[in-house]
Amino acid sequence: MALKQYGYFPGCVAQESCKELDLATHVVAEKLDWELIKLDAASCCGASVVNDMNRHLARMLNARTFAEAEALGLETVLTICSTCTGHMRQANHELLHNERYMKDANDVLARFGKKYSGKVETKHMAWILRDDIGIANIKKMVVRPLTGMKIGAFYGCHVLRPEEYAASGEDPRNPHNMEDLILALGAEPIVYEGRTRCCGFHIQLEKEEVTVNMVGQNMAMARDQGAESIVTGCPLCHLALDAYQTKSLDTAFGKTDLPVFHLPQLIALAFGVAPEKLGIQKHLTDASKVLVSAGIA
Amino acid sequence: MLVNLEVQRFNPEQDAAPHVESFEVDVPDGSTVLEALMHIKDERDGSLSFRRSCRSAICGSCTMSMNGLDGLACKTPIRQLLSQFGESGVADAKPHETISSHAGQAHFGAAATAAPVAGAAVPSSSVAPKTTNGKSVGTVRVGPMHNLPIVKDLVVDMTRFWEKNKSLKPWLVPKNAPPAREYPQSPEEMERLWRPANCIFCGTCYSLCPVVSVDDTFVGPAAIARVGYRFLEDTRDGARKERAETIVEQNLWLCAHCYACSYCPKHVDPHELIALSCVATIEEGVTDNTGARHAMVVADTIKKTGFLEESQVIPGTLGYFNLIGLSSVMPLGLRLLLKGKMPPLLMRPVPRVTEIREIFKAAEAKRY
Numbered sequence: 290m291a292l293k294q295y296g297y298f299p300g301c302v303a304q305e306s307c308k309e310l311d312l313a314t315h316v317v318a319e320k321l322d323w324e325l326i327k328l329d330a331a332s333c334c335g336a337s338v339v340n341d342m343n344r345h346l347a348r349m350l351n352a353r354t355f356a357e358a359e360a361l362g363l364e365t366v367l368t369i370c371s372t373c374t375g376h377m378r379q380a381n382h383e384l385l386h387n388e389r390y391m392k393d394a395n396d397v398l399a400r401f402g403k404k405y406s407g408k409v410e411t412k413h414m415a416w417i418l419r420d421d422i423g424i425a426n427i428k429k430m431v432v433r434p435l436t437g438m439k440i441g442a443f444y445g446c447h448v449l450r451p452e453e454y455a456a457s458g459e460d461p462r463n464p465h466n467m468e469d470l471i472l473a474l475g476a477e478p479i480v481y482e483g484r485t486r487c488c489g490f491h492i493q494l495e496k497e498e499v500t501v502n503m504v505g506q507n508m509a510m511a512r513d514q515g516a517e518s519i520v521t522g523c524p525l526c527h528l529a530l531d532a533y534q535t536k537s538l539d540t541a542f543g544k545t546d547l548p549v550f551h552l553p554q555l556i557a558l559a560f561g562v563a564p565e566k567l568g569i570q571k572h573l574t575d576a577s578k579v580l581v582s583a584g585i586a
Numbered sequence: 587m588l589v590n591l592e593v594q595r596f597n598p599e600q601d602a603a604p605h606v607e608s609f610e611v612d613v614p615d616g617s618t619v620l621e622a623l624m625h626i627k628d629e630r631d632g633s634l635s636f637r638r639s640c641r642s643a644i645c646g647s648c649t650m651s652m653n654g655l656d657g658l659a660c661k662t663p664i665r666q667l668l669s670q671f672g673e674s675g676v677a678d679a680k681p682h683e684t685i686s687s688h689a690g691q692a693h694f695g696a697a698a699t700a701a702p703v704a705g706a707a708v709p710s711s712s713v714a715p716k717t718t719n720g721k722s723v724g725t726v727r728v729g730p731m732h733n734l735p736i737v738k739d740l741v742v743d744m745t746r747f748w749e750k751n752k753s754l755k756p757w758l759v760p761k762n763a764p765p766a767r768e769y770p771q772s773p774e775e776m777e778r779l780w781r782p783a784n785c786i787f788c789g790t791c792y793s794l795c796p797v798v799s800v801d802d803t804f805v806g807p808a809a810i811a812r813v814g815y816r817f818l819e820d821t822r823d824g825a826r827k828e829r830a831e832t833i834v835e836q837n838l839w840l841c842a843h844c845y846a847c848s849y850c851p852k853h854v855d856p857h858e859l860i861a862l863s864c865v866a867t868i869e870e871g872v873t874d875n876t877g878a879r880h881a882m883v884v885a886d887t888i889k890k891t892g893f894l895e896e897s898q899v900i901p902g903t904l905g906y907f908n909l910i911g912l913s914s915v916m917p918l919g920l921r922l923l924l925k926g927k928m929p930p931l932l933m934r935p936v937p938r939v940t941e942i943r944e945i946f947k948a949a950e951a952k953r954y
Contacts, residue, residue: 301894305929306922330937332892337843339888341864342881345949350888353945375845397948401941442679451848451855459681460670462655468679480679482654487796487844494903495839495876497914502800503842532918571925 291324293421296363298354298411300373300524301333307524309568313553314369314414316567320430320560321422325367328357334376336525337447337491345393351380352394355409366411369553371523375447375455377411382454413448415466415522415552416457424469432561434475438583440555441479441516441547442467443507443530445523446487461485470552471520474559479516483507490529504529505537508545518579519549527551531573548576558585587615589664590722591622592675593634594729596736604729604736610722619667619726620648620659623740636740643851646788650740651729653677656793658851664726673724731793747789750805753836754813754829761824769822778819785812785854791847797840805836807847807856814838815859818866830870838863839877879903889946892936896929 303311318325331354333339335347354377358366368374384391385407395404412420418427449461459465462485468478489503508530511519521527531549538544550558554567564586569576580586589611596604609626617625620638627634637647641660648659653671667675672682734742791807792798798806805814814833817823838860847856868878883902887895900919904911922928936942 302896304893305896305933306927308927330892330941332936332942333884333888333894335888336884336894338881338884338894340861341877342868342885343949343952344862344865345952346885346946349945349949350942353941393948393952397945400944401938403941446844446846450845451857453848455845462653463670463677463679463682465679465681478679480677482677484679485677487842487846489796489842491843492797492840494880494900496801499797499801499804499840499842503796506796506800532921571927573921573925573927 292322294324294326294363295365295367295417296358296361296409297325297327298331298334298366298368298373298377299327300368300370301336302524302528303369307527307551309571310369310524310527310551310553313551313557313567316557316562317553317560320557326361326363328354328361328366330357334373335380336372337376340376345390347376348380348383348390349394349397351377352384352391352405353398353403355381355384356398356403356405358409359405360403364408364410365417366409367414367417368411369414369522369551370525371413371445371448371521372525373447374411374413375450378454379451381407381409381411413457413522415448415470418470418556419466420458424473427470427556428473431473431475431559433559433585435471435555435559435583435585436475438476438579439479439515439517440471440476440550441481441511441514441519442471442484443488443511443519443521443523443526443549444485445521445526448522449485467520467522467552470556474555476555479511479514481510481514481516483510488523488526488529489533490525493529493533500529501533501536502540502542504533505540505542505545508534508537508547509542511547512545516547518576519547520552520555521549522552524551527572534574546574548572548574548579550576587617587664588612588720588722589617589622590725591619591626592725592727593623593626593739594727595634595739596730597633597738598736606727613664615665617664618660619650619652619662619664619728622664622726623659623728634740635738644786646786649731649788649790649793651727651732651793653727654729655849656731656790657849658788658790659728661851664723667726668724673722675725675727731789733793733795733798734789744789746802747787747792747806747808750836751787751809751813753805754809754833755817755825756813758817758820758823759825759828761822771821775821779816781854782812782816782859784852786852787812788851790849790851791854791856794846794849796844796846797842801837801840803837804840805833805838807841807860809836810838810841810863811847811854811856811859815863815866818863826866827870827872830867830872833863834867834872834875834877838867839875839880876903879905885946887933889943890935890939891933892939892942893933895933897931 299311332350339347452461471478489500493500591609592606595607613622639645639647643661653675730736730740731742797804841860845857880903887898
């Protein structure tokens with residue numbers, strides 16, 4: 290019997306271009322004796338984009354996901370993506386605070402025999418690590434401390450704002466759960482202004498140069514504070530930061546080449562798992578130099 | 587209480603670049619940042635320049651950056667900043683006695699009538715006033731708004747901000763000849779306009795916007811919410827289609843969905859009104875643009891498979907026949923392919939995907 294059971298919502302990106310995130314999550318879950326019950330019939334959370342077309346759609350789609358979790362007897366849905374976390378929490382917040390929205394959602398769910406009673410909470414993996422396992426216990430499980438690594442956290446907007454529902458339990462202007470984890474893993478957390486700012490992912494197709502500049506701005510802030518790599522809890526941030534740093538050379542912010550780890554990859558490294566078992570070699574910004582100097586690869 | 591204010595100073599007639607000047611001031615516990623600045627101006631240095639008028643969060647003059655975050659100085663108690671950042675005034679990734687700036691306030695509507703007075707947002711039970719014993723309770727860093735040129739000290743030139751508001755035509759274009767009496771509005775119609783009407787043009791959202799910080803062509807959250815959305819949703823207005831075209835030309839779709847504008851001191855929450863403006867432009871058929879195509883193709887792939895299909899979204903957004911646009915993303919696509927990070931070309935639909943289509947049918951039938 291597993292120690293903890295969670296509804297698992299990997300989100301689209303971890304099942305498409307960032308499969309290594311899903312992989313690393315399972316590695317960490319096994320080490321922690323978690324049973325992740327994948328909500329395999331769940332849909333996309335709406336990823337903020339669906340709100341730009343229809344305000345009801347994302348809410349109803351997420352109500353169906355929550356109903357799937359409830360039907361399995363699960364009250365906590367574990368997410369590994371800031372964007373999923375924020376938009377599922379937004380949907381839940383709206384459903385719980387507006388009877389009409391809840392009724393509308395349940396009217397359509399009833400057409401295929403489902404119901405959502407409002408008991409599901411979506412939590413980011415980082416929050417679950419903090420609240421259910423405890424940073425001190427994670428520290429005890431470290432077998433290969435990431436000594437010498439200087440790591441900047443990149444939170445991702447949607448686990449910070451709007452604070453009415455994104456609330457991680459910390460001040461969104463000065464959060465600390467990621468830095469606490471970095472420290473517990475034996476590395477040095479680098480605090481920089483860009484850590485709570487936007488990566489620009491959502492507008493890369495609208496105007497790529499804006500994303501490139503936003504990436505350049507944030508990564509230059511991290512570099513200037515001494516960061517040598519980045520860890521993020523959002524695969525969308527990962528994609529933007531990982532892919533566009535090479536292009537940010539063309540910006541006023543200058544060259545940065547900080548490898549961008551997914552949160553569970555970093556934890557698994559400290560738990561002694563080999564980097565190639567975590568898909569780190571798939572990242573576009575090469576991590577080997579940083580890993581070699583930390584004595585990992 | 588004794589507090590250390592690090593104020594950014596700049597006098598273009600004397601200084602080559604802005605510099606920081608520290609003032610240790612003794613102000614009553616519960617003072618706002620604005621009260622501390624007024625104390626400096628009255629007692630210490632009359633040349634310190636900043637805008638202020640009402641001191642009660644209704645005129646929108648005193649927007650500035652406090653510990654790197656922007657807001658109204660008259661609505662920001664010093665104790666609140668100390669509770670967020672500690673004594674250093676710099677984000678340090680450590681827990682302090684957190685008090686939400688929204689604590690104790692109704693989300694919206696009530697906020698318009700109940701702007702908190704100095705210290706009211708900080709319950710004394712949460713943060714016990716420290717006795718200072720001649721020691722400062724901490725540092726607060728004060729600077730001008732971001733994204734606008736500095737005139738002097740904390741005063742910025744708001745010209746671009748006003749130009750962008752004007753570019754969206756902040757006036758009613760009547761549908762028909764004016765009625766004999768007033769234009770009637772239902773409570774439901776009024777409700778939609780209530781939120782943007784609370785905007786006081788303080789520019790906090792504009793100053794916080796990361797897109798504006800790197801691209802001046804983005805019209806910005808305040809103009810979209812207060813002018814764009816406000817008139818797109820006014821049933822008395824007769825120029826909805828033209829407005830939809832104008833707001834798209836002013837780069838509505840450059841909003842990065844970062845929700846930085848959710849720190850609105852008047853709870854207008856521009857990010858939500860930006861999304862509703864996007865909805866309105868699609869309703870008006872202004873869809874031959876990247877942003878609208880993106881929203882529609884994302885929804886389309888979810889309808890088909892339950893997934894946001896990355897491999898479909900890119901060509902669907904740029905246009906399948908947009909050879910220049912597609913060739914510009916090819917190098918990145920190739921690198922992803924070589925690294926084994928290319929998303930699958932087709933996703934197998936999630937179980938019971940017909941339920942998702944049923945949800946689309948229900949949602950598409952609704953507007954508000």
